[in-house]
Amino acid sequence: MTADDTSGRQETAAPAIELKGISKAFGPVQANKDISIRVMPGTIHGIIGENGAGKSTLMSILYGFYKADKGEIFISGQKTEIPDSQAAIAAGIGMVFQHFKLVENFTVLENIILGAEDGGLLKPSLSKARKTLLELEHEYGLNVDPDAVIEDLGVGMQQRVEILKALYRQADILILDEPTGVLTPAEADQLFRILDRLRAEGKTIILITHKLREIMEATDTVSVMRRGEMTATVKTADTSPAELAELMVGRKVLLRVDKTPATPGDVILDIKGLRVVDDAGVERVKGIDLQVRAGEIVGIAGVAGNGQSELLEVLGGYADGTGEIRVSGQPLDLAGKRADGRSRRARGIAHVPEDRQREGLIMDFSAWENTAFGYHRDPSYQSGVLLNNAAIRSDTEAKMQRFDVRPPNPALAAKNFSGGNQQKIVLAREIERNPDLLLIGQPTRGVDIGAIEFIHQQIVALRDKGKAILLVSVELEEILALADRVAVMFDGHIMGERQSAETDEKELGLLMAGVGS
Amino acid sequence: MDFLTLIQLLDSTVRLATPLLLACLAGLFSERAGIFDIGLEGKMLAAAFFSAAIAALTGSVWLGLLAGIAASMGFSLLHGLASITFRGNQLISGVAINFLAAGLTVLIAQDWFSQGGRTPSLMGGARFEPITLPFAENLGTVPFLGPIYAELISGHSILVYIAFLTVPLTWWILFRTRFGLRLRAVGENPAAVDTAGVSVVGLRYAAVMICGMLCGIAGAYLSTALQAGFVKDMSAGRGFIALAALIFAKWRPWHALYATLLFGLFGALETRPDVIQAIFGIKVQGALLGALPYVMTVIILAGFVGKAVPPRAGGEPYVKER
Numbered sequence: 001m002t003a004d005d006t007s008g009r010q011e012t013a014a015p016a017i018e019l020k021g022i023s024k025a026f027g028p029v030q031a032n033k034d035i036s037i038r039v040m041p042g043t044i045h046g047i048i049g050e051n052g053a054g055k056s057t058l059m060s061i062l063y064g065f066y067k068a069d070k071g072e073i074f075i076s077g078q079k080t081e082i083p084d085s086q087a088a089i090a091a092g093i094g095m096v097f098q099h100f101k102l103v104e105n106f107t108v109l110e111n112i113i114l115g116a117e118d119g120g121l122l123k124p125s126l127s128k129a130r131k132t133l134l135e136l137e138h139e140y141g142l143n144v145d146p147d148a149v150i151e152d153l154g155v156g157m158q159q160r161v162e163i164l165k166a167l168y169r170q171a172d173i174l175i176l177d178e179p180t181g182v183l184t185p186a187e188a189d190q191l192f193r194i195l196d197r198l199r200a201e202g203k204t205i206i207l208i209t210h211k212l213r214e215i216m217e218a219t220d221t222v223s224v225m226r227r228g229e230m231t232a233t234v235k236t237a238d239t240s241p242a243e244l245a246e247l248m249v250g251r252k253v254l255l256r257v258d259k260t261p262a263t264p265g266d267v268i269l270d271i272k273g274l275r276v277v278d279d280a281g282v283e284r285v286k287g288i289d290l291q292v293r294a295g296e297i298v299g300i301a302g303v304a305g306n307g308q309s310e311l312l313e314v315l316g317g318y319a320d321g322t323g324e325i326r327v328s329g330q331p332l333d334l335a336g337k338r339a340d341g342r343s344r345r346a347r348g349i350a351h352v353p354e355d356r357q358r359e360g361l362i363m364d365f366s367a368w369e370n371t372a373f374g375y376h377r378d379p380s381y382q383s384g385v386l387l388n389n390a391a392i393r394s395d396t397e398a399k400m401q402r403f404d405v406r407p408p409n410p411a412l413a414a415k416n417f418s419g420g421n422q423q424k425i426v427l428a429r430e431i432e433r434n435p436d437l438l439l440i441g442q443p444t445r446g447v448d449i450g451a452i453e454f455i456h457q458q459i460v461a462l463r464d465k466g467k468a469i470l471l472v473s474v475e476l477e478e479i480l481a482l483a484d485r486v487a488v489m490f491d492g493h494i495m496g497e498r499q500s501a502e503t504d505e506k507e508l509g510l511l512m513a514g515v516g517s
Numbered sequence: 518m519d520f521l522t523l524i525q526l527l528d529s530t531v532r533l534a535t536p537l538l539l540a541c542l543a544g545l546f547s548e549r550a551g552i553f554d555i556g557l558e559g560k561m562l563a564a565a566f567f568s569a570a571i572a573a574l575t576g577s578v579w580l581g582l583l584a585g586i587a588a589s590m591g592f593s594l595l596h597g598l599a600s601i602t603f604r605g606n607q608l609i610s611g612v613a614i615n616f617l618a619a620g621l622t623v624l625i626a627q628d629w630f631s632q633g634g635r636t637p638s639l640m641g642g643a644r645f646e647p648i649t650l651p652f653a654e655n656l657g658t659v660p661f662l663g664p665i666y667a668e669l670i671s672g673h674s675i676l677v678y679i680a681f682l683t684v685p686l687t688w689w690i691l692f693r694t695r696f697g698l699r700l701r702a703v704g705e706n707p708a709a710v711d712t713a714g715v716s717v718v719g720l721r722y723a724a725v726m727i728c729g730m731l732c733g734i735a736g737a738y739l740s741t742a743l744q745a746g747f748v749k750d751m752s753a754g755r756g757f758i759a760l761a762a763l764i765f766a767k768w769r770p771w772h773a774l775y776a777t778l779l780f781g782l783f784g785a786l787e788t789r790p791d792v793i794q795a796i797f798g799i800k801v802q803g804a805l806l807g808a809l810p811y812v813m814t815v816i817i818l819a820g821f822v823g824k825a826v827p828p829r830a831g832g833e834p835y836v837k838e839r
Contacts, residue, residue, distance in 0.1 A: 063712075086714035103702045103707040114702050115713025117695040125695070164534060278689065355831075 007031040013076030016041040016173055016204035017062070022071035024057055025284075031057040033228045036073070039221075045196060045207045046215040046236070049225030049248055050448035051418045055208050058225070059175055063095045063370075064088040075173075085089075092168020098178040100158050104151040108144055108161050111132070112168050112366050129168065140197050156187035163194065174198065175206045180214060181446070184303045185509060205457050210448055212241040213477070221256045224248055249450045261501075267326075268437050268468035269315075274323035274334075276310040284303025284310040285321065286492035288418060292437070297459065297469040299500070300514055301476055306490040308472045309354055311440050315470070316351040317344040327437060341374060342345070350430035354441030354472065360426040361414040368396040368410035371429050403428040404454060420444075420451025427455060431462055438462060440454035441472045456482055476505055476512075490514040520661075521573040524668045526785050526792060531673065531745060534781025535680045536561065536735040540759035541766065541773045542687050543731035549691065550724030551704035551830040555611035556596055557732055558756025559618030564736025566622035569747035570629060571686035572643040577666040581643065585740075586733030592727025594619065601721045604834030615756075623749050636740070636747040645742040646673035666671050672684055676734060681774075683731070688770040700724055704828035707835040717835050732756075767825050780810045810817040 005087070015038040024032040033227045049055050060066045061075050062073065064082040073080050075091045082088050088095070102111050109129050115424060117125040130146055137143045143162050144153075153161070166174055176195075180188040195205055195218060201208065207219060215222050218238060223233040224247040232247050269292040272290045276285035285307040313319035320335035327347055334340040353359035363369050372392045374382060381392050390499045396410040403424045405417070414422055430438065443459065444452045444454040458483060463469055473479050479486055480500055488495045488511035495511040539656050540557045547554040564585035572581025590828055599610035623634035630636055650671035657667035691697035703710045707717045739755075740747045763779055766772035786793060787806040794800055817825050 074823055084714065085712055089714050097712065097713065099708075101706065101710050101712040103705045105705060106702065110698060110702075111709070114698060114709065115715045119697070120695050122693055122695060 003301040013041050015039055015074070016076060017206075018074040018077075019058075019062075020074070020327075022058065022061060022068045022073075022306075024061060024066060030228050032068070034060070035225075035230045037230060037233060039204060039206060041076070041172075041204050042199060042202050043220040044207055044218055046207045046209065046219035046222040046242060047223060048209060048212070048215050048223060049448060050210065051420065051446070052110075052227075053225040054228040055225055056177065057131075058226075059095070059177060059206070059208060062088065062175065063093060071459045081170055087172070089169050092170065092172040094163075094164065094169060094171025094174050096159065096162040096174065096176045096179060098181060100152045100155075100162055102158060102161060105149060107147050107149055108153075108164075111144045111150060111161055111376070112146075112176065112277060116169050128434050132168060133164065136164060139201065140167070140194065142167075142194060151369070154187075155182045156184070156190065159183070160193065160194075163198075173204045173206070174303055175208070177208045178210070179207070182482040183352050183473070185505075186513070188214075212220045212244055212449070215244065216241055226250055245449055253449060253453055256461060257456045257481040261349070262296040262463065262466075264296040264484070265466060268294050268328055269470060270324075270326040272326075274311070274314065274321055274325060276307070276314050278310060278319075284492055285314070287323070288489075288492075288494045290487060290494065292468045292470050294468050295463060295466045296484045297463050297471055297482055298375075299479035299487055300470065300472040301479045301486055301508055302474070302489035304474050306489045308489050311473055312351070312354060312439055312470075313491075314345075315349070315439050316353065317341045330334075342377075345433070347375060348436035349362050350433055350435035350438050352426050352430050352438070352440040352443065354445075356422055361422060362512065364413055365416040365474075366413055367400065367405070367409050367417070367425055368393045370414050370425060371396040371399060371410070375429070375433065396498050399428040399432055400425070402432075403458070418448070418451075419446040420448050420455075423447050423455060424451065426457060431458060434465075435467065437468045437470070439470050439472075443471065443473065443477075444475070444478060476508060480505065480508070488512055520575040520781060521668075522792060524664050526782075526789060527673075529785040529788065530679060530778060530781040531655050531669070532781075533784040534608055534777045535673075535677045536743065536755050537737050537759050537780055538774060539676075539680045539683065539731050539738065539764045539779040540779050543688065543728040543735065544760055544763045545766075545773055546556060546700070546731070546829055547728035548722050548726045548763065549704045549828055550700050550833075551707060551828055551833065552596070552600055552721055552725055552728075553607045553611070553832045554596065554725075554728060555608060555757075555760060556592065556614035556618075557728075557750050557759055558754065559611075559615035560589040560729060560732035561739065561756050562615075562622055562750070562752040563592055563618040564733040565740040565751055566626060566636070566736075566747045567653075567770065568733075568737035568740045569639060569740035570626065572639055572741055573630070573637050573746070574605070576641070578639070578643050578645055581741055582734070582737045585737035589733030590726055590729035591640045593723055593725045593732075597722050597725040600834065601725070603717055606835065607834075608833050619750060622747070623823050626749075627748060632695065634749045639745045642774035643741070643746055645676055645738070647672045647674055648678075670759070674738070676726055676738040678740050680738075682778065687773075691770065693805050694827055696723075701828075704830055706832050711837065731803055735759075758810045761810045763827050764814050764827075765817050766814060767811075768828065783809045 017039040019035055019037045023036040029347055035058060047055050061068045064084040064087050075080060082091060109126055113125045114130045116126060134145050142164055144157060144164065150158060179191060183191060199205060209215060219236045222235065222236050224231045224244060226248055241255060244254060271288060271290040273287050274285055275283060275287050278284050302308050310319060314321035314334060317340045320339065323333060325332040325334060327349060342466050357363055369440050376387065381388055393410045397408060399408065400408040405421050406422045443455050459469060471483055483500050485497060486500050486503060487497045487506060489509055489513060493516060495514065522745035544554055544557050567588035568585030571584035572578045596610050596614060599605040600607040626636060633725045653667040658661050658726055691701060699710060699715055703717055703720045711717050739751055758780055762773060762776040765776040768769040783806045787803040790803060
């Protein structure tokens, strides 16, 4: 299957980008194997694949970060060598990275001219950029205050600056790497409108993502990568999410969470009038009431930064709050010495934090060391005054087997696992302790689709064992699929609660924006 | 305290602030580019020795200055190799340079001159002499402004004037030129510079070499202008005070001038305990004044006087990520 376009205009034009037989190996790992792809001008071409499938490597080759071992690159029919970023820019390629490459304390203008100045002095470059920026604003509807300092802008705006940076360098081909990972649904919609506009103006866009929905909504053509190989290139209109998922993973994937209706039991978590003030003295949680019962999953929806993180932190025992929280009927300390992770675990509360790389794992430590954290006082891990490392290792190995962590090697450092496998290590540590209440934040952020399916199954399985689960996620789709009941947080308040079977994205989206009740 | 004493005090403030200022601006270039440099001290010391030694051997202070700059830049290159090319730890490299300079200068001085690790005293053309600015002698009699011009502004060596002119020049380079924009960017987020198609390594080497040049002038000033010859450990912690001043100034050129003048004043007061006694009526230990720059830096770092945010990529070797 190749993208032989049938529309007249595109048939005659040379591909904007054509890669022929690109291969790249890092030591024994073949990151890209004989990849060929044609991207037609004036189209949005999606590249989808799991983490580690080789998407980023391929784009790094195109942007001059890596040199391919074999293969050729053609830009608009011309064979082109891209030894460094400078050459990529000269060839008309602009890249918007997943993690923005902006200087935080510079203004928008300064960031835009950086590396593309016209001469030794800044003034002429700055005034020229100011003029060009106005033109681009008119042409593409990309308005940004040129004198704003980057760190004062929201992520959506920062991403616009990245796009403007590429356009200022007269890029005809724009590569976006996981552009919606940090955006709210509304910001993501805005981005896709901008991309549509850019395509209408004749730009070529390569969209790298692991979200099937974005591919289906935004792209004209999609290429699927799996384990370093390009497995298929199809027209988006001719495919379906299920087919793409199968191509990505190499087996049939269940896109919907398969679960029976919940049978809620006793109230396990009972929050009354909880308030949380952060380090800067700002009140982040402004008096919320919430209950989670045994055998149900309660999802907290909301745009990041509306108090969900602080809620999890207080429940997890590493931030102070005021108000009343009861777990299985007994009050929980919200401040002081007994408000810590150790006491929480003793009460049967397990916590999978939102940011696994900072709060869930120590990246340089091995999987078995990470598995022991928080549970290092477990009698089975002791050997006199010392830790029984052999016992921890074998216990970790067993857990890794059960949670399908790949590779199942307890001695490997956490940073050497993929995002999905890191999350499985944290989940295994927490779920295998059979907690009464599981707190779980962003369970599948940066996790590939095959692992998402597995993680969701584990959460539902825990629910079916009669445990209470509080789920915080900024992915509305995930909340709707997984939670039995949804509470929406906005500005520290709970705007409303819904049974997930009786609501939809539109209603929740309004609540997330603070509209209605 | 009479007016003349004040002028004298300020005059020695300027002389003592000069090496601090040059070293501080040197550190500013390096650290703004993301390379921490605690080797300012060692580079100054090496420059002080080689300036004095070459000036003593050739009789030309200008050749001495060049030799000092070359020595200092040599150490900068070493620091660059260790911390930029080989991505080593910048603090360790700086410490190593300090030790290396402390040992090498005395060793070579003993080998060359056999005077117990000193250079011979410099005289005549082997020293930077004070420059008398035009009309200084005629205007000296004008009340108030006269002594300020004749005593305070006039009568310093050329290096003092160079140091003070370096302040606006540094500001201009950093904030008005392409090079300055890129230099500041590479200290904040080298990945942004790299993806913009500009060489991170090249920029950082340039910054480190400018740092070496300015440290070289600072060192030469110590042994050929402030003093007449090299003695063991003559930099006497000035490199560290300059670092303190850099933090105090929050990595900004004009503030670096104010900070080093303030620290220079402490230095001047240290030598004039009588002045303090006259003003405050108490005896203050000189060592206490010597410690003041460090005390004030700790206060600044603790966040009492605004926040001192170092360049964000400072101290981190740049490794390309996917």
